[in-house]
Amino acid sequence: MSKQPAIYILTSQMKTVLYxxxxxxxxxxxxxxxxxxxxxxxxxxxxxxxxHYELFDTMYAAIEREKQLKKWRRLWKEQLITENNPQWLDLYDTLL
Known part of the structure; x- marks a missing residue:
């Protein structure tokens, strides 16, 4: 399996927690x-x-994006997710 730097956001079933x-x-x-x-x-x-997930060319770029997102307010994170995944569906199966 080839390597592809990425950031990802996971949530709980009730969407109360973001990781x-x-x-x-x-x-x-x-x-x-x-x-x-x-x-x-x-x-x-x-x-x-x-x-939510984003792919990057380098691990450095992915780490910088992760740091940026971790500083964001929850509302901004929710807006980012909703922009690309309005129903907050689990995207895991789309990766397979």
């Missing part, structure tokens, strides 16, 4: 979250639905 992460392999990383293999925040708060 922002960065990875070089999006599909395997989301699988880890969905199957509670990735312990920590996403496991504790059941944050399993992929609602």
């Amino acid at each position: 922002i992460g960065v990875t070089s392999q999006l599909v395997p990383r989301i699988w880890l979250h969905k199957n509670d293999v990735a312990s920590g925040f996403s496991q504790k708060y059941q944050v399993h639905n992929l609602v």
Whole structure:
């Protein structure tokens, strides 16, 4: 599997919690979250639905974007998600 730097936003079933992460392999990383293999925040708060992601040419660019998004207000994050995914559908299956 080839590497592709990406940022992603996961949410809980009730859409009350948002999680922002960065990875070089999006599909395997989301699988880890969905199957509670990735312990920590996403496991504790059941944050399993992929609602937004962005791909980058370099890991540096992806990390910079992750840092930027983590500083954003929740409303701005919600607007970003809704712009591209109005119904907040789980996008994981579209990656397969």
